[in-house]
Amino acid sequence: MEFEIRNVGIDTGANVVLINGHDATVYGLAPGDRVEIYAEGSSRKSIAIVDVANLTKRNRIGLTSELSRELRLRNGAKVKLAKMEQPKSLAVIKERLRGRRLPYESLYSIVRDVVERRLSRDEITAFLVGLHAHSLTIEEAEYMSMAMVNTGEVLGLKKKRIFDKHSIGGTPGDKTTLLAVPIVAAAGLTIPKTSSRAITSAAGTADRAEAFMPVNLNVDEMRRVVNRINGCIVWGGAVHLAPADDIFIRAEYPLSIDPLLLPSIMSKKKAAGATDMVLDVPVGDKEKSPSDAELLIRDFMYLGRRMGINVHGAITRGDQPIGYAIGAGAEAREALSVIRNIKNVPDIIDKATGIAGMILELGGKRQGKKLAKSILRSGLAEKKMNEIISWQGGDPKIRPEEIPLGRHSATVLSDRNGTVLSMNNIALASATRILGAPLDKRAAIILHRKLGENVKKGEAVFTLYSESSGAIDDAEKHLRENSAMLIGSGNEMLIKRIVKVKTSHPHFALER
């Protein structure tokens, strides 16, 4: 089967080859079949899933963006197709759908086929639904984690102990990593931190860091930085540690399911070589309850023990944003101001030094939090952060106010006297997204009050920043309608009255 190719520029999240219906009949191909594609004389081969589309001309095939990127051929180039057998992992997926628990070899075969693009999006979805319907056993969680490690790059630092941290759930405004990594690295411990970008939130740590330095390092660059200065803050997506995870997340998101939460996180840590980590689980308003958080931490501890990673857990307050800024640029400003001792933001400092302190204690230091605070106060953390910025390719002299915010801004005033009783993290995140986040790092919400503080009618509660003036009105409306900041007297007991039947959907967060 020889065909002329067209790069059709459709982004499907999977390798798909579009073929004319007549050709499909002639060559015996059906939608969902797997084919190998290769250009004569080229060693580059790709695997793709067939889809029949009659908008494709005969003797011509269309390649989706993913496939175009892999094959790198111009329009009109000739390729050959060879039909492949169904991957064996498909049979294993069907067993898992019926609840059969799988050994390492079976899970590895699935993950390998996912990474090598042998499985279609539908098949990956079926696998994830199977895992969701019949939850992973602790053994399966370990096997999946190790399968994900063994199908990607590993960092391979030559260090006896490697430290890491992870926060679950994407609390708005959480700048902990931006402070904790330089503090820990300044104390001489190795902390090769990879972070994610926002999925459902306003900003991930990779987005925050990117507002003042490059974060798209590859694994060799990352290794060089960490070997030299003990720490880094890079985007996990670029380093290809446990790459199956990114494919799974794309399939999980539309279904609002998250069966691979533990393997997703632990595989990345293992691939970075972590021996010790602190897991931070924020609880509060819209988040988990402390008892759920504790169960989750204990699951991570068990899994960590099986994988040779010593896990300590921290349940932290997540009932309101951390600090005052939400949105990558504004958060980067706030974090830099704190690490440079320009600003004192007590909750950020308490959380970052608390988490850093737990890591320092894992590393054998005494009075970790006190030590973390003194590293911050003395300027050692700032010095380390400047090294990180510099080694990752940024300008260490950057001043917080040089990080841009949206051109348009508006301040929202309180319409009553009272105390801040609660904040709605989800509404704050989605309002920041209305303002342009996470793609536009200049989109921001600045809080002027925190929980328990008093406010008078007419005083400022939020300032919004965006490149779009229309978005500001929409975001303001969204904040009001979703009680982003509930102001009342301390004895008001009714939070919300519901008197009309209407459909409502639970919020789903996929932040790791």
Next chain:
Amino acid sequence: MEFEIRNVGIDTGANVVLINGHDATVYGLAPGDRVEIYAEGSSRKSIAIVDVANLTKRNRIGLTSELSRELRLRNGAKVKLAKMEQPKSLAVIKERLRGRRLPYESLYSIVRDVVERRLSRDEITAFLVGLHAHSLTIEEAEYMSMAMVNTGEVLGLKKKRIFDKHSIGGTPGDKTTLLAVPIVAAAGLTIPKTSSRAITSAAGTADRAEAFMPVNLNVDEMRRVVNRINGCIVWGGAVHLAPADDIFIRAEYPLSIDPLLLPSIMSKKKAAGATDMVLDVPVGDKEKSPSDAELLIRDFMYLGRRMGINVHGAITRGDQPIGYAIGAGAEAREALSVIRNIKNVPDIIDKATGIAGMILELGGKRQGKKLAKSILRSGLAEKKMNEIISWQGGDPKIRPEEIPLGRHSATVLSDRNGTVLSMNNIALASATRILGAPLDKRAAIILHRKLGENVKKGEAVFTLYSESSGAIDDAEKHLRENSAMLIGSGNEMLIKRIVKVKTSHPHFALER
């Protein structure tokens, strides 16, 4: 088959007849078989499940307490046994276990057999597990609710509209019903309130009310009271509205599952004839999140609409106890003090008048909360409460301080300066249970501080009351170990550090 009976006084939660192994072989009976038991000449017949126990002598059978209560025969009395066929509902339960959704007739057959004791505890458990594994559809929830109504008594008031309220989840110290019922009844609306006793909490509303008046009214007595004075506060267990529920709850509790939450509540309301109700769902610390609460309220609204009950929902603060008193007696004191305008407890008053106000608005009144407050302030609510006490057989002149508290008491002092950052409702409830609740109504914890209030080192935070001085030490230890009141500075972010692997169990509350 003729046997001599022994009332063996074992309480199994089901009708079980114990039979000697030899007799079982002779008569072809196996464990799990169903038999009819009757005394010759008596019209009283019971159904029981066979269990084989060789401690029973030949030609003699042992009756568990449930069966003894039904048959009311002296030891040595002669009875006949007749083996029964397996109930048809058993086949239906097996279908449900495999996920098949059931029509009304099938669910009714199960509920009827549950109430008539034709199903064993194991079979009921299997049914509940089936409902838990494959959640009820909204249709099934309606059918179960109506099946539970149609297998019990109904109140049958001759009123066009009947009002009700329900709080989910058992927040410690919640005296809302004790205030809202007299307020609503004083405004001329009919509110025949049945309440439950504590299952996992320190006190249910029936326990609180029983500290100052009888609550074990039967359905005829309840009808008479409501017809006369518009309202009552009685124990649901005595009135036999939807009695299947009590049997289901006994089977759910050891499994920590609660598939029948909605039918359990709505069947009782329907059996009381409710046309309108307010559902109160507290959220906070250890409870549901507001978004979960909203979904739950919407489920109740849909189900209510199908059952002819107009449901309005209120999401309320449940992040700390309501008021200052926990434990039936102490809570009764506090509620009486508020309704008699002796004490002003702002959160109790706000919640009770807020909920009562929503009921009043369902009944067509304007500015419900304002009206509720004026009914409370003017003494009309007190007058109505005195009528309720009197008609239910109590002494309306009872003074709050006449309700007894435990003989032993101790006051717990704060070991630091700070602000109350969080309360642990579950720890407060379990400490009160250590002090003797719910059986001993004198067991109590009095809070001296609420969320957000300042406290100095050495100032009182709790006072504990118990009949047992040893229990006081245990309860104090439990409060400290579980951070019942977390005191710190407002910017302390780490709630708990978890550094040792150990098994932990999630808390399960079965309060309706």
